[in-house]
Amino acid sequence: MPIQFDNKMTWLHRINPSVKLLGLACLFVVVLFIHNLNVMVLFALGPAILFLFFTGHPFKRILLFSIPFLLIFLSTSSSMILFGKGESTLFKWGLIHITEESLYRGIHLGFRALIYAMLGLTFALTTSQVLLFYSLMQQLKLNPKYAYSFMAGIRLIPIMIEELTTIKYARTVRGIQNTFTVRGILSSIKGYSIPLLSQSIRRAYRIAVAMEAKRFTDSRKRTYYYQTGFSRYDLIFIAYFALFLSLVIFISGHYPLFPVVDVRSL
Amino acid sequence: MSRLKLTDILVTVVISIAFGLVYKIWGPLYYALKPLGFHLDQFIYGMWFIAAIVAFLVIRKPGVALLAEVAASSGEFLMGSEWGLEVLIYGFIQGLFAELVLMAFGYKRSGVIVVSLASIAACTGSLMMDFYKGYIEDLAAWNLALLISMRAAGSIVFSGLLALGIARALERTGVTKILRPASQDDFDTLSQ
Amino acid sequence: MPIISSFEKLRLKFPGTKKLLFEDLSLSFKKGEKVLLLGPSGCGKSTLLQALSGLIPNSIEVPIKFDRCTYPDSWGFVFQDPDTQFCMPYADEEIAFVLENLQVPREQMPKRISELLSLVGLDLNDSHSRIHTFSGGMKQRLAIASVLAIDPEVLFFDEPTAMLDSEGTKKIWETVKKISADKTVIIVEHKIEHVIDFIDRIILFDAAGTIIADGRPESVFNSYRTEFEKYGIWFPGVWDQYKATAPTYKTTDFQIKRELFLENFKGFRNKETKIKIKHAEAESADWIAVTGKNGAGKSTLLLSLIQLLKTSGTYQVNGRNITRNKDISSEAGFVFQNPELQFVANTVFDELAITFRQKHDGEELIEKKVSELLMLFNLANQRDLHPYQLSMGQKRRLSVATAVAQNPAILLLDEPTFGQDSKNTFAVLELLESYRKSGHIIIMATHDRQIIQHFATKVWNVIDSEVVVKEAKIPTAAEAGHAYSI
Ligand SMILES: Nc1ncnc2c1ncn2[C@@H]1O[C@H](COP(=O)(O)OP(=O)(O)OP(=O)(O)O)[C@@H](O)[C@H]1O
Ligand SMILES: Nc1ncnc2c1ncn2[C@@H]1O[C@H](COP(=O)(O)OP(=O)(O)OP(=O)(O)O)[C@@H](O)[C@H]1O
Numbered sequence: 041m042p043i044q045f046d047n048k049m050t051w052l053h054r055i056n057p058s059v060k061l062l063g064l065a066c067l068f069v070v071v072l073f074i075h076n077l078n079v080m081v082l083f084a085l086g087p088a089i090l091f092l093f094f095t096g097h098p099f100k101r102i103l104l105f106s107i108p109f110l111l112i113f114l115s116t117s118s119s120m121i122l123f124g125k126g127e128s129t130l131f132k133w134g135l136i137h138i139t140e141e142s143l144y145r146g147i148h149l150g151f152r153a154l155i156y157a158m159l160g161l162t163f164a165l166t167t168s169q170v171l172l173f174y175s176l177m178q179q180l181k182l183n184p185k186y187a188y189s190f191m192a193g194i195r196l197i198p199i200m201i202e203e204l205t206t207i208k209y210a211r212t213v214r215g216i217q218n219t220f221t222v223r224g225i226l227s228s229i230k231g232y233s234i235p236l237l238s239q240s241i242r243r244a245y246r247i248a249v250a251m252e253a254k255r256f257t258d259s260r261k262r263t264y265y266y267q268t269g270f271s272r273y274d275l276i277f278i279a280y281f282a283l284f285l286s287l288v289i290f291i292s293g294h295y296p297l298f299p300v301v302d303v304r305s306l
Numbered sequence: 307m308s309r310l311k312l313t314d315i316l317v318t319v320v321i322s323i324a325f326g327l328v329y330k331i332w333g334p335l336y337y338a339l340k341p342l343g344f345h346l347d348q349f350i351y352g353m354w355f356i357a358a359i360v361a362f363l364v365i366r367k368p369g370v371a372l373l374a375e376v377a378a379s380s381g382e383f384l385m386g387s388e389w390g391l392e393v394l395i396y397g398f399i400q401g402l403f404a405e406l407v408l409m410a411f412g413y414k415r416s417g418v419i420v421v422s423l424a425s426i427a428a429c430t431g432s433l434m435m436d437f438y439k440g441y442i443e444d445l446a447a448w449n450l451a452l453l454i455s456m457r458a459a460g461s462i463v464f465s466g467l468l469a470l471g472i473a474r475a476l477e478r479t480g481v482t483k484i485l486r487p488a489s490q491d492d493f494d495t496l497s498q
Numbered sequence: 499m500p501i502i503s504s505f506e507k508l509r510l511k512f513p514g515t516k517k518l519l520f521e522d523l524s525l526s527f528k529k530g531e532k533v534l535l536l537g538p539s540g541c542g543k544s545t546l547l548q549a550l551s552g553l554i555p556n557s558i559e560v561p562i563k564f565d566r567c568t569y570p571d572s573w574g575f576v577f578q579d580p581d582t583q584f585c586m587p588y589a590d591e592e593i594a595f596v597l598e599n600l601q602v603p604r605e606q607m608p609k610r611i612s613e614l615l616s617l618v619g620l621d622l623n624d625s626h627s628r629i630h631t632f633s634g635g636m637k638q639r640l641a642i643a644s645v646l647a648i649d650p651e652v653l654f655f656d657e658p659t660a661m662l663d664s665e666g667t668k669k670i671w672e673t674v675k676k677i678s679a680d681k682t683v684i685i686v687e688h689k690i691e692h693v694i695d696f697i698d699r700i701i702l703f704d705a706a707g708t709i710i711a712d713g714r715p716e717s718v719f720n721s722y723r724t725e726f727e728k729y730g731i732w733f734p735g736v737w738d739q740y741k742a743t744a745p746t747y748k749t750t751d752f753q754i755k756r757e758l759f760l761e762n763f764k765g766f767r768n769k770e771t772k773i774k775i776k777h778a779e780a781e782s783a784d785w786i787a788v789t790g791k792n793g794a795g796k797s798t799l800l801l802s803l804i805q806l807l808k809t810s811g812t813y814q815v816n817g818r819n820i821t822r823n824k825d826i827s828s829e830a831g832f833v834f835q836n837p838e839l840q841f842v843a844n845t846v847f848d849e850l851a852i853t854f855r856q857k858h859d860g861e862e863l864i865e866k867k868v869s870e871l872l873m874l875f876n877l878a879n880q881r882d883l884h885p886y887q888l889s890m891g892q893k894r895r896l897s898v899a900t901a902v903a904q905n906p907a908i909l910l911l912d913e914p915t916f917g918q919d920s921k922n923t924f925a926v927l928e929l930l931e932s933y934r935k936s937g938h939i940i941i942m943a944t945h946d947r948q949i950i951q952h953f954a955t956k957v958w959n960v961i962d963s964e965v966v967v968k969e970a971k972i973p974t975a976a977e978a979g980h981a982y983s984i
């Protein structure tokens with residue numbers, strides 16, 4: 041698994057993975073319905089606090105992970121800011137037409153993307169993939185056929201990455217050189233991608249056969265090595281966002297940062 | 307609808323996760339192109355539908371396109387995508403739209419036209435999500451038109467033509483044979 | 499005794515091929531029998547096991563037809579390839595996966611898991627270890643442990659010890675003996691020395707997949723000696739016979755003398771030192787056997803020598819310093835332990851043709867050279883198959899052929915003879931011997947002590963990642979009687 045570091049366990053790790061995932065899905069919808077710029081900006085603090093302080097990863101690493109977020113923010117907001125519709129012009133130069141409306145809308149979009157990104161990465165950093173699928177089978181009744189296929193697939197990620205090295209080895213040992221002409225590059229891409237895919241398919245096929253040989257069937261009746269259940273951390277997680285959202289709505293109602301209420305009706 | 311077998315599911319998931327790796331790399335690339343303007347970024351957007359099409363072309367069974375797109379986006383999500391949970395929802399919608407087109411053709415056809423239509427359907431799905439989420443209708447009209455046409459053209463190129471090329475190259479390696487049921491011919495020669 | 503598994507008039511054919519692999523094959527197994535299937539490489543032994551277990555056609559859709567059949571109620575299958583049997587990332591999770599399928603209560607799992615692991619001699623500090631970092635032998639033991647978890651009536655073994663050292667092989671078969679008193683065991687295995695006193699029936703196949711003998715081991719070995727020889731199948735005493743008749747090569751005077759020199763050489767995996775050599779040398783006409791237990795670092799050593807892993811220290815070939823793969827690639831040919839890693843083309847023919855195409859040989863010449871190699875390695879009938887469709891032994895031969903095709907000065911081979919019948923083993927060994935005598939250097943990892951005795955000139959014994967250089971002496975007649983310990 042690419043994301044596998046030595047890190048501390050925090051209360052975020054102890055939340056039931058299904059609860060965490062469903063919680064994120066709810067937050068996704070909630071954030072989709074936030075059209076008030078004030079609410080959006082303040083709400084971003086919620087995921088930010090979790091992401092910065094509670095993933096159990098060293099602060100340096102977290103900062104490193106944050107760099108792409110800045111990019112996302114800038115690039116998501118910029119196209120709306122530069123090219124959006126609007127009346128009250130702030131700046132105009134050629135096709136670029138920045139209006140007050142598009143500026144606010146752009147910032148709004150940027151924050152939304154930022155929230156999604158932080159929530160997603162926090163989830164990925166604090167959730168064991170094996171436990172996630174066990175929990176999906178146990179709490180959300182996901183068909184084991186799919187769950188184990190996903191787990192086997194995820195197990196193959198490092199093997200696939202290694203496979204790329206292996207293909208490189210094989211090509212080296214067999215004396216196939218990479219040339220840097222257009223044709224050379226294209227044939228290299230093909231030389232790597234097609235073997236990678238075809239070997240992955242064969243491997244997947246054999247693993248499926250081996251799984252069936254180990255008595256894996258369609259039946260949902262099975263016991264589980266890892267038991268996932270609910271705990272107070274689930275409640276803390278839900279309460280954290282519920283309280284935070286109420287607080288944000290209250291504050292933005294009374295002490296707005298921006299004069300905007302709804303970015304759509306500008 | 308015949309149910310997918312474990313081998314079908316596992317192969318689909320594994321192909322998709324391989325593409326999930328590509329999807330993950332595609333994110334930064336997309337953002338890098340964005341500031342260049344003219345919606346160049348939208349042209350490469352089509353890559354994000356390729357898993358659905360390739361998996362379908364390899365396995366050719368109902369439900370594969372949808373499963374593939376969901377699997378690829380979960381792979382991307384679990385590797386810590388810049389878009390977080392959003393990718394899962396986009397993946398689901400895109401896969402569903404591609405699946406619908408393939409279903410309309412009875413999962414029988416797999417030529418350039420059908421594959422391009424499926425890609426455009428997936429593209430439509432992604433645009434619908436953007437309308438809601440990204441306020442793209444608030445872009446200036448010329449800009450919106452450019453965005454849509456760039457994305458549609460890119461879909462045909464990446465998840466249409468490129469996918470077809472990959473599938474044909476895979477076919478030549480003989481790997482797809484193990485996934486297809488044996489033909490009547492083969493059974494007939496057994497009885498001779 | 500009741501029949502537990504049988505076929506009557508089995509017919510089987512791979513899609514797209516013209517010939518039937520089995521034509522009206524009938525055989526049956528009684529409860530409690532221990533049966534060994536023997537036959538030349540590629541005759542269909544692995545395929546037959548898959549058909550007997552029902553994996554063909556239930557999981558693998560291959561056209562199959564029969565008049566009558568019996569499938570065992572519960573069975574376990576250990577496959578040839580150690581890398582594609584697992585679906586979970588950790589050893590304990592993999593065994594737990596089987597226990598879950600059998601609905602074993604969770605509380606009993608940890609105990610069962612550690613029992614099973616110690617039963618197969620896989621002593622891990624922590625059962626929660628990543629399978630990915632296991633050596634081939636460790637993986638195979640884990641595979642056996644997870645099959646034993648099923649506690650099946652019938653056990654199918656498809657060369658489960660192909661990758662194991664002799665100690666490991668012995669341990670595995672002892673384990674199998676211990677646990678299988680009341681079970682039916684059907685085995686495909688080329689390395690027969692450790693199973694021979696355990697089985698009570700042998701079924702012998704010829705190259706076309708028909709049964710030529712079926713009976714008690716002693717009587718089969720005694721009455722079908724000529725068939726064993728004709729088809730090149732292992733039988734006890736084959737080595738003695740070979741040694742008695744082995745062709746002798748005259749050492750030709752090689753013009754160019756080559757030498758390889760190592761001092762304070764280290765090879766790294768993930769920044770950890772995984773192989774260390776204080777001092778070692780090799781020169782023309784050396785055949786160096788790299789030996790050692792599973793996981794000792796033999797493959798690591800070979801990968802370091804071909805510069806696919808990071809290394810440090812002095813490494814010279816013909817006085818030239820070697821620091822990158824580029825420095826060595828024109829001098830050395832390489833055979834990976836897993837033959838599949840070797841393949842880059844879509845057909846057996848193209849796989850060999852690549853080497854010559856790079857030298858810009860004409861198509862006609864290529865056709866001629868490749869055909870020669872295919873004949874030499876007994877692969878002529880498989881020329882249009884995808885390398886992955888080959889049987890284990892055929893894959894192994896193709897991988898050796900690709901390395902030989904380059905005609906390199908130094909040949910680095912990682913267990914080039916495992917999973918091979920005797921005819922092909924000797925053919926490969928003799929080919930290598932002729933290379934050696936004409937001045938090439940051969941460095942070969944192997945577990946086979948007969949090969950070491952008969953062919954090696956030096957032994958590099960790898961013990962816990964460290965190489966100890968020894969002279970390989972030809973054992974005297976008196977010594978040959980004893981186990982030659984290295
Ligand atoms: N998918 C396939 N398509 C065509 N031919 C195949 C396919 N799979 C196997 N074969 C061929 O069928 C034959 C039997 O293969 P099998 O693996 O059963 O041999 P085997 O007796 O186990 O040999 P070995 O001892 O080398 O492992 C081989 O000649 C092989 O080339
Ligand atoms: N890809 C890998 N990544 C990290 N460690 C590895 C890897 N492959 C092997 N190792 C470790 O390196 C050590 C040496 O392994 P190696 O494969 O060289 O052993 P070997 O002597 O060839 O064993 P075998 O007889 O089983 O082939 C082992 O401890 C093994 O766990």
Ligand SMILES: [Mg+2]
Nearest residue numbers: 543544889890
């Ligand atoms: Mg075999």
Ligand SMILES: [Mg+2]
Nearest residue numbers: 634796797835
């Ligand atoms: Mg090895």
